[in-house]
Amino acid sequence: MIDGTPSAVLDRRRFGHPMVWLILVVLAIFAGLPAVTGDVALRETLFLGAVAIILASSLNLMIGYTGYVNFGNIVFFGLGGYFGVWLATAQGWPILGAMVAAAIIVGAISLVFGYGILRLRGAYFALATIGINEAVRAFVSNLDVWGGSTGMYLSTTVYQSLGGPRQALWVVYYAVIVLMGAALLLSWLIRRSKFGLGLFAIREDEDAAAVLGVYPALYKSIIYSVSGLIPAMTGALFFFKNGVIQPDQAFDLTWSTEVIVMLMLGGQGSVVGAALGAFLYDQLRSTLLTSSLFSQFHLVIAGVLLLLIILFVPGGLMGWITDRWPKTRGTLE
Amino acid sequence: MVGVLASMIDGLLLGAVYGLAAVGLTLIWGVMNIINLTHGAVIALGMFGVYLLAPLLGGSAYATLPVLAVGGFIFGLVIYAASVRRVVDQSYLMSLLATFAVNMVIIGVGTAVWSTDIYNVPFSLPGLTWQGFTFTGAHMLAALVAVLVAVALYGFMRHTRLGKAIRAVASNRQAAELMGIPSGRILALSFALGVALAIVAGGLIATLFPFTVLSGGSYQLKSFVVTVLGGLGNPAGALAGGLLLGFLEGGVTPFIAVSWTPVIEFVLFVLVLIAFPRGLFPKGAAR
Numbered sequence: 048m049i050d051g052t053p054s055a056v057l058d059r060r061r062f063g064h065p066m067v068w069l070i071l072v073v074l075a076i077f078a079g080l081p082a083v084t085g086d087v088a089l090r091e092t093l094f095l096g097a098v099a100i101i102l103a104s105s106l107n108l109m110i111g112y113t114g115y116v117n118f119g120n121i122v123f124f125g126l127g128g129y130f131g132v133w134l135a136t137a138q139g140w141p142i143l144g145a146m147v148a149a150a151i152i153v154g155a156i157s158l159v160f161g162y163g164i165l166r167l168r169g170a171y172f173a174l175a176t177i178g179i180n181e182a183v184r185a186f187v188s189n190l191d192v193w194g195g196s197t198g199m200y201l202s203t204t205v206y207q208s209l210g211g212p213r214q215a216l217w218v219v220y221y222a223v224i225v226l227m228g229a230a231l232l233l234s235w236l237i238r239r240s241k242f243g244l245g246l247f248a249i250r251e252d253e254d255a256a257a258v259l260g261v262y263p264a265l266y267k268s269i270i271y272s273v274s275g276l277i278p279a280m281t282g283a284l285f286f287f288k289n290g291v292i293q294p295d296q297a298f299d300l301t302w303s304t305e306v307i308v309m310l311m312l313g314g315q316g317s318v319v320g321a322a323l324g325a326f327l328y329d330q331l332r333s334t335l336l337t338s339s340l341f342s343q344f345h346l347v348i349a350g351v352l353l354l355l356i357i358l359f360v361p362g363g364l365m366g367w368i369t370d371r372w373p374k375t376r377g378t379l380e
Numbered sequence: 381m382v383g384v385l386a387s388m389i390d391g392l393l394l395g396a397v398y399g400l401a402a403v404g405l406t407l408i409w410g411v412m413n414i415i416n417l418t419h420g421a422v423i424a425l426g427m428f429g430v431y432l433l434a435p436l437l438g439g440s441a442y443a444t445l446p447v448l449a450v451g452g453f454i455f456g457l458v459i460y461a462a463s464v465r466r467v468v469d470q471s472y473l474m475s476l477l478a479t480f481a482v483n484m485v486i487i488g489v490g491t492a493v494w495s496t497d498i499y500n501v502p503f504s505l506p507g508l509t510w511q512g513f514t515f516t517g518a519h520m521l522a523a524l525v526a527v528l529v530a531v532a533l534y535g536f537m538r539h540t541r542l543g544k545a546i547r548a549v550a551s552n553r554q555a556a557e558l559m560g561i562p563s564g565r566i567l568a569l570s571f572a573l574g575v576a577l578a579i580v581a582g583g584l585i586a587t588l589f590p591f592t593v594l595s596g597g598s599y600q601l602k603s604f605v606v607t608v609l610g611g612l613g614n615p616a617g618a619l620a621g622g623l624l625l626g627f628l629e630g631g632v633t634p635f636i637a638v639s640w641t642p643v644i645e646f647v648l649f650v651l652v653l654i655a656f657p658r659g660l661f662p663k664g665a666a667r
Contacts, residue, residue: 116473163654170415170472171612174604175653181601182646189639196639300597304480311477343492350484357478358466 065378066235066318073322074228078221087216094220094288095333096326097227101281103309103325104230104318108274110307111316112243113267114250115165116173118303119180122160123275124282125297126153129187131283132199132292137192141208143222146283153279154272161271165264168253177300184298198293205287219288223281230277234318237273238380246270305332308353314363319379323364384634386513391630392623393515393523397584399622400526401599402606403533403615404577410613411550411570412468417479418459420600421486422452422575426582427591428490431499441501441587445525448583449576456575460568468567490593500590522584529580530619533573537615546570550613605649 077097081090102124109117127149134145164175188196209215237243245266248256253263286292305328313324328349335345360367369376401423408416426448433444463482467474505517537543548556549566557563585591585599602625610621628648629641 110473116476118476163650167653167657170413170476171653171657173472173476174415174608175650177601177604178646178650178653182643182650185639185642185646189637189643307477307480344488346484346488346491348488350481350488353477353484354463354481357474357481358463361470361474 066380069319069379070228070231070235073231074224077224077227081220090216090220092330092333094223096329097223098281098285099306099309099325099329100322101223101227101230101277102306103313103321104234105274105276105278106306107234107310107315107318107321108237108246108270110310111321112237112246112250113270115267115271116170116307117176117271117274118173118307119176119178119298119300120274120278120306121300121303122176122180122183122298123153123157124278124285125187125294125299126156126183127275127279127282128286128292128297129193129199129282130279132201132286133193135283135287136199136201136205142205142219142284142287145287146222146280149283150276150279154276157272157275158268161268165267165271180298180300180303184294187298188294196294198291198296200291201287216288219284223284226277226281226284231318231322233273233277234321235380237270238318242266242269305349308349311353311356311361311363314365314367317363317365317380320363320365327364382511383513384631386510386515387633388627388630390515390519391626391628391633393519393626394588394629395623395626396523396526396530396619397581397588397622398599398602398606398625399610399619400530400584401578401581402603402610402618402622403530404574404581405600405603406607406610406613406618407533407577407615408571408574409607410615411546412464412567413472414464414468414475414479414571415472416571416574417476417600418483418486418575419578419603420596420598421483421490422455422578422596423582423585423599424490424591424593424596425455425486426452426579426584427586427595428494428499428593429579430501430583430586434501434503439503441503441583442521442525445580445583448579452576452579453572455579456572457568459575460571464571465564465568487593494593496592496594498590498592501586503587518587522588525584526581527619529577530615533577533615542569602645605645608649608653 077093081087081093102120106117106120109115109120127146130149130152131142131145134140134148135142138145140148160179164172164179167175187193193199203212206212206215209218237246245256245261248259248261249263249266257263282297286297306325309325309328310321311324312328313322314320331352332345332349335341335348341348356363362370365379368379401419404422405416405419408414429448429451430441430444433447434441437443437447459479459482463478464475467478503518505521507514507516508520509515537547545556545561545566546569548559548561549563549570553563556566582596582599585595589595606621606625607618608621609624610617610619625645628644632641632644
C-alpha cells in the first residue's frame with residue numbers, strides 16, 4: 048500500500064503491481080494444471096481449494112477489513128446454492144444464468160439482514176450472525192418447495208446442456224476459478240481503495256471513523272452484501288456440481304467457522320494471507336480426513352492448530368512473514 | 381385448551397433446565413466478557429458423564445450430578461488455563477476463537493470415542509397424571525434440581541465473600557483489583573463455575589432426551605437465545621429467559637409442526653438481539 052521509493056512507483060507503473068501478477072499466476076496454475084495433466088483427482092483437490100479461497104477472501108472483507116466477526120457467512124453460500132439449484136432444476140434455467148440470478152437475490156436478502164443486524168457491535172453482532180444462519184437453516188428445512196429437510200436432488204439431465212456430466216464438471220470448475228480470481232481481485236482493489244480505508248477506520252474505531260466523515264452504516268451495509276455475492280455464486284455452482292443440496296450441508300456452522308480458522312492461519316486483513324490460509328487449511332483438512340490414522344481426529348488437530356495460532360502467532364502466517372521481512376509489506380498485500 | 385395448558389407447564393419444566401444451562405454461559409459473559417463457545421461441547425460431556433457414571437453409582441442419574449459438578453469445575457479450570465487466560469484482555473474475536481478451538485477439540489475427541497450415534501440413559505420415574513396428561517417424573521425432578529442449583533448459586537453470589545468478589549470483578553475489574561481481590565483467580569473461578577453449571581445442565585438433559593455428541597450444539601444455541609432473552613451477563617435473567625423460552629416452546633407445540641419451533645426460536649433470537657440488546661430483563665438481582 049505504501050510505496051517505499053520513487054523508483055518503486057515507476058516500476059509499478061511500467062510493469063503493474065506485483066499483486067496483479069501474483070493473482071494471474073495463481074489463476075494460471077489453477078486453470079492450467081488439471082487441463083494439462085487431465086488429472087481429475089487433482090482438479091477436485093484444486094476445486095475445493097478454490098472454494099475455500101473464495102469463502103475466506105469474502106469473509107476477510109468483514110473480519111479482516113471491517114472488524115465485524117461473522118460466524119454465519121456460510122448462509123450466503125447456502126442460499127446461493129438453493130436459489131441456483133432451484134432455478135436450474137425446477138425452472139430450467141442455464142446454470143450460469145441461475146448463478147447470476149442467485150447472486151442478485153442473495154444480494155437483496157443480505158441488504159435486509161444487514162439492515163437489521165449491522166446496528167449491533169462486537170460479540171452481539173457475532174451472535175446475531177449465528178442466529179441468522181440457524182433461522183434460515185431451520186426455515187429452509189421446513190420449505191417444501193425446496194424439498195424440506197431432505198433437500199433437492201439434481202437429475203443428470205440438467206447437465207445435458209453443458210455437454211453431459213463429465214463436460215459439466217469442467218465447465219463448473221473453470222467458472223469457480225474465474226470466481227476465485229474475481230474474489231482475490233476484489234479484495235485487493237477494496238483494500239487499496241478509499242472505501243477500503245474507510246472500512247479499516249471502522250475496524251479501528253467506529254465512532255472516530257464516523258466523526259472523520261466515514262458513513263459506518265452505509266459502508267458496513269455495502270461490505271456485508273459484497274461479502275455475500277461471490278459466495279452465493281460459488282454456492283450455486285458447488286451444489287449444482289454436487290448433485291444434491293440439503294439444509295445441514297448448505298448452512299453448516301462448523302464449515303463456516305472453519306473459514307475463520309483459515310483466516311487466522313493465513314493472517315486476517317491480508318489478501319494473500321486469506322488465500323494462503325484457506326488453501327493450506329483445506330489441504331491439511333483433506334490430508335487428515337483421508338489418512339487412516341488421523342481421519343477420526345481432524346477436528347482435534349484443527350482445534351489445537353487454531354489455539355496455537357491464537358495464543359502464539361495471532362497475526363497468522365502473513366503477520367509472521369511481514370514481521371520477519373518488513374520489506375514484503377508493500378508487495379504482498 | 382387443557383392440552384395447551386399441560387404443554388405450557390411441561391414447557392416451563394423444560395425451561396428451567398434451559399435456564400440452568402444458560403446461567404453458566406451468562407455468568408462467564410458477565411464476569412469476563414467472553415462468550416464461551418465450549419458451552420455446547422461441555423453440555424454434551426455432561427450427557428455422556430451421566431451415561432458413563434450412572435451404572436457405577438447404582439444406576440441413578442441424579443447421584444452422578446455432584447460428581448459431574450466437581451469434574452466440570454476442574455475441567456473448567458483446565459480450559460481456562462489452557463486457552464482463556466491469555467485472551468481475556470484481548471479483542472472478542474480472540475476469545476471467541478480460543479473457546480471455539482477448545483470446542484473443536486472436545487467434539488473431535490467425543491466423535492472419535494462415541495461416534496455420532498444416539499445414546500440414551502435408561503431409567504424411569506413415576507409420573508403425575510392430570511386430566512389425561514402425564515408429566516413425567518424426570519421432567520419434574522430435572523426442573524426441581526435446576527431451580528435448586530440456580531437458587532444455591534444465587535445464595536452463593538449474594539451471601540458469601542467469594543460471591544461478592546465475583547460480583548465486584550464483574551462490575552469493575554480494576555477497582556476490584558485495587559481493593560485487594562485477586563481478579564485473576566476470580567476469573568478462573570467464575571469460568572470453572574460456569575462450566576460446572578453447563579455440565580450439570582447437560583447431565584439433567586440426558587435424563588430427558590436421547591443425545592449424541594453433537595446434541596450440545598443445539599442446547600448451546602438455545603442457551604444463546606435464553607441468554608439474550610434474559611440479558612447477557614445476568615444469571616437471574618437467564619433463569620427467567622429459560623422459563624420464557626420453555627413456556628413459548630410449550631405454548632406453540634400443540635399448534636404447529638415440531639420442525640417449525642427452531643424457526644420461531646431463532647427469528648425471535650435475532651429480533652430480540654436487535655430490539656433489546658440488553659435483554660428483556662436488563663437489571664438482575666444477582667449482578
